[in-house]
Amino acid sequence: MKLEKPLRKKQNRILPRAIITGMAFVSGFCIMTVEMLGARILSPYFGGSLSVWGSIITIFMLALAFGYLVGGTLSARNPSGKTYAMFFIGAALFSLPVILFADFIMEPIFLSIDDPRYGSLFASIFLFFIPTSILGMISPYSVRLMVESEEQSGSMAGLLYFVSTLGSAAGTLGTSFYFVLWFEVNQILWGAVLSLAFAGCIILFCEYLKKANKGVAGGAYEKQ
Amino acid sequence: MKNNSIKRTLADFSLLMMVFCCACSIVIAETIHEERSKYRDITVTQVGDRRCLLFNVHRGDRNQTCMVLNDRNNLVFDYTRMSFAGLLLQPEPSSILIIGLGGGSIPMTFADLFPDAKIDVVEIDEAVVKVAEEYFYFNETENMTAYIDDGRPFIKRAGIRGEKYDYIVLDAFSGDYIPEHMLTREFLEEVKAIMTENSILVANTFSTSRLYDHESVTYQRAFNEFYNFKLPTSGNRIIIAKLGMLPPREQLVAESRRAGPQLEKYGVRLTDYPRRLTTRVDWDMSRRELTDQYSPGNLLRGN
Numbered sequence: 001m002k003l004e005k006p007l008r009k010k011q012n013r014i015l016p017r018a019i020i021t022g023m024a025f026v027s028g029f030c031i032m033t034v035e036m037l038g039a040r041i042l043s044p045y046f047g048g049s050l051s052v053w054g055s056i057i058t059i060f061m062l063a064l065a066f067g068y069l070v071g072g073t074l075s076a077r078n079p080s081g082k083t084y085a086m087f088f089i090g091a092a093l094f095s096l097p098v099i100l101f102a103d104f105i106m107e108p109i110f111l112s113i114d115d116p117r118y119g120s121l122f123a124s125i126f127l128f129f130i131p132t133s134i135l136g137m138i139s140p141y142s143v144r145l146m147v148e149s150e151e152q153s154g155s156m157a158g159l160l161y162f163v164s165t166l167g168s169a170a171g172t173l174g175t176s177f178y179f180v181l182w183f184e185v186n187q188i189l190w191g192a193v194l195s196l197a198f199a200g201c202i203i204l205f206c207e208y209l210k211k212a213n214k215g216v217a218g219g220a221y222e223k224q
Numbered sequence: 225m226k227n228n229s230i231k232r233t234l235a236d237f238s239l240l241m242m243v244f245c246c247a248c249s250i251v252i253a254e255t256i257h258e259e260r261s262k263y264r265d266i267t268v269t270q271v272g273d274r275r276c277l278l279f280n281v282h283r284g285d286r287n288q289t290c291m292v293l294n295d296r297n298n299l300v301f302d303y304t305r306m307s308f309a310g311l312l313l314q315p316e317p318s319s320i321l322i323i324g325l326g327g328g329s330i331p332m333t334f335a336d337l338f339p340d341a342k343i344d345v346v347e348i349d350e351a352v353v354k355v356a357e358e359y360f361y362f363n364e365t366e367n368m369t370a371y372i373d374d375g376r377p378f379i380k381r382a383g384i385r386g387e388k389y390d391y392i393v394l395d396a397f398s399g400d401y402i403p404e405h406m407l408t409r410e411f412l413e414e415v416k417a418i419m420t421e422n423s424i425l426v427a428n429t430f431s432t433s434r435l436y437d438h439e440s441v442t443y444q445r446a447f448n449e450f451y452n453f454k455l456p457t458s459g460n461r462i463i464i465a466k467l468g469m470l471p472p473r474e475q476l477v478a479e480s481r482r483a484g485p486q487l488e489k490y491g492v493r494l495t496d497y498p499r500r501l502t503t504r505v506d507w508d509m510s511r512r513e514l515t516d517q518y519s520p521g522n523l524l525r526g527n
Contacts, residue, residue, distance in 0.1 A: 043405035044516050047374025049348055050262050111384070116377055177523070184517035 013148075014081045015206055020142050023088070024160050026199045027138040028167025029174075030192045034095065035060050036175040037185055038128060041102055045110040046120040055117065059124035060132050067136020074137065075144035081207040084145065087138050088200030092193045094131040099189045102127065139164060257359060261351030268359045274300070275359065277327040289327030291360055297336070298491045302458035303428050304329050305492045307393050309453055310464050312476045312497060314424040315483055317341055317390035321382075321418070323375035323406070324395035325352055328362030333490055334391075335368050343368040344389075346378045348396075348403075376405050376414070383417035392419065394427040404521040407439060407514045412446035416467060424466050431461035435524040439463075440507040442514045451501040464501065473498060 038056040039048065046052050074083065097105065106123045113119040139160065146156040179188045256275075257268035267278040276290040290300040299305045307330050311317075318341050322331050325347035334343055347353050350372045356362035364370055371378060375396055382389075392415060396403055405411060415425060427443075430436055431454055443450050443463055450465035476498040484494040512518060 040404075040516075040519075044376060044408075044410060045380070047348070047377045048403045048405055049374050110377070110380070116374065180518075181520045181523045184515075186517060 014079065014145050014210075015084070015203065017146055019202065019206055020145050021159065021163050023084075023138065023199055023203065024142050024164040025167035025170075026195055027088070027091075027135050028164035029171035030091070030196055031060070031064070031132060031135050032168040032171035033175045033179070033188060033192050034098070034128065034131070036172055037180075037188060038124065040180070040185055041098065041127070042106070042120050042123055045106045046116040046123065049116060051117040052120040055120035055124045056128070058121065059128055063129045063132035064136035067133035067138075068140055070133070071137030072140035075141045079141065079144050081145075081203055081210075084138075084141055085200040085203035085207070087134055087141065088196045088203065091131045091134040091138075092196035092200065094134060095189065095193050095196070098127050098131070099186050099193070257355065259351060259355070261349050263349045263351075266351055266355055268355060277355065277360065289329050289360070291327060291329065296361060297333070297489050299329055299333065300491075302455050303460035303462065304333075305490070306453055306455065306458065306460065306462045306497075307395065307426050307428060308333070308487060308490070308492045308494070309451075309462060309497045309501065310391055310393075310424040310426040311483055311487070312479045312494070312501075313464065313466060313471060314391055314422060315479055317424075319389045320344070320391045320393070321379075321389040322346070322393045322395065323378075324393075324397075325356055325362070325370060326395065327360040328356040329360070330393060330395060331368060332362060335365065336490075337486070339367070341367065341390075345370045346373050346375050348372070348374050375403070376411055379411075379414050379418060383414055387418055388420050388423065389418055390420070390423050392423065392425045394425070394429075397427075397429055402435075402521040402525060404514075404519040405516070407435075407442065407521045408516050408519050409442050409446055409513055410516045412442065416446065419467055421468055422466075424464065427463040427465070429461055429463055430525065431459055433525045434511070435521055436461070437508040437511040438514050438521075438524055440505075441509060441511050444505075444509075445513050449503055451503060452506070453497070453501050455500060470503065473501075476501065 035056060038060075039053055042052050042056065046055075071087070105126050109119055109123050109126070113122060142160050142164075143153070143157045146160065147153045175188065179191075183191075254269040254271050255267055256270050257266075259266050264279045269276050269278060273293040274290055275293055277288045279288055289304070292298050292300065317334075317338060320331075320334050320338070320341055320343045322334070322343070322345045325331070325345050328345075331343055331345045334341065345368065347370060353362075353370050353372065362370075375394070394406065394415075396406055419425065425447075429439055440452075443465060447465040447467070449470055450463050451470065453462040453464055454460075480494045480496075480498050487494045514521070
């Protein structure tokens with residue numbers, strides 16, 4: 001499948017493909033970084049048992065599933081770079097409670113639920129569900145922004161899955177092998193939050209550039 | 225001549241076969257129970273009357289606990305015996321908390337020594353409790369209860385309820401995987417919350433790798449001073465800590481003489497211990513403290 005397309009189509013694109021692909025990597029990376037740290041965040045209250053991991057993975061899967069559905073629906077209605085950027089900025093903002101209020105969130109749950117399985121499940125919901133579902137919206141939306149014709153839909157979706165899953169693998173390995181050795185949990189989380197916010201800003205900047213170009217091109221056309 | 229060499233070859237061969245068969249019998253015939261739990265492979269082996277509990281034997285782990293069936297009181301391992309060194313500082317505990325059951329030899333010895341004491345044992349893996357009951361004669365009594373729980377939330381809850389223990393044994397670190405949330409400063413603060421001025425904490429930890437330095441720094445920050453207890457025959461290091469000042473050495477020596485005979489039948493040579501307890505700093509004090517924010521115990525152990 002040729003990725004190069006005629007110039008005319010390229011200009012109509014909301015965002016350059018390289019940018020979207022890069023964003024898919026960043027979102028995959030951040031999802032797994034936060035997930036890997038999840039067990040560490042919960043363990044002071046709910047221990048390190050297998051069920052704690054089970055809770056975290058369950059909530060991440062459910063949040064992603066929900067995010068995919070919503071992201072897909074949103075992509076069908078007037079897709080724009082601005083909405084795309086908001087996913088990243090929103091995920092960054094909703095990840096902040098994990099850094100700032102984790103103890104406030106986990107303590108009442110720890111005190112009211114004796115069973116560490118359900119305790120960790122509820123804590124995972126309150127800590128991770130919203131940011132992870134927003135991150136889940138990125139994937140289907142990216143597909144929508146990349147695809148220009150029916151016949152390339154499969155290959156574009158394949159490329160995006162490839163890149164975002166590669167990002168997830170890198171996030172998992174980086175976090176569990178190195179980041180926890182070099183940094184504190186909150187420092188790593190701040191890294192993820194800032195990366196997401198920065199990614200959102202890059203998208204907004206691309207939007208701005210495109211609009212400016214359009215304005216110039218439009219202006220030149222009118223003069224002729 | 226030729227005949228002789230054939231004979232010799234045959235003799236050599238049969239000898240080799242015998243050695244091989246013996247080796248096989250040691251490796252194969254000794255396993256009396258195997259099971260795979262949520263957390264680990266558990267193997268129970270027996271050679272003669274010596275029965276041992278092993279975790280993750282395929283990955284080359286050491287014995288967790290061994291028991292001589294004809295002499296069940298006798299504690300086989302140094303680290304198990306060393307766990308009783310805290311008796312030098314707290315000779316009459318009336319409530320005892322043990323995190324990590326293993327084969328149950330530590331709680332059973334405590335139960336034997338202090339039949340009236342309340343003993344709580346916390347073990348994360350219910351399969352370990354089952355194996356300890358079936359193969360190592362561990363059983364709950366009126367005063368001794370085994371809880372299937374993670375040590376950290378158990379201690380946190382005990383602290384919230386305002387419960388106190390006189391003698392706390394942390395024995396959750398032997399084996400393949402280190403529960404990193406039980407190495408941190410915050411955890412030690414939670415442990416301190418269930419201690420009184422007379423309580424004693426005995427932690428069985430690591431004597432090698434970078435983790436030794438990090439862990440020592442963490443205990444130092446939490447308790448200011450602690451006894452470091454190592455034996456030349458054991459790869460373990462036991463930390464003995466209490467709130468407030470450590471007692472003078474003479475007191476330990478006097479206590480070891482008083483209580484020593486009582487512990488002899490368990491193989492614990494208490495009179496030998498006071499001179500091994502030291503407050504000397506033999507770790508790199510510039511290492512980072514372990515906290516809930518920074519606790520890569522498993523990675524540090526590999527380095």
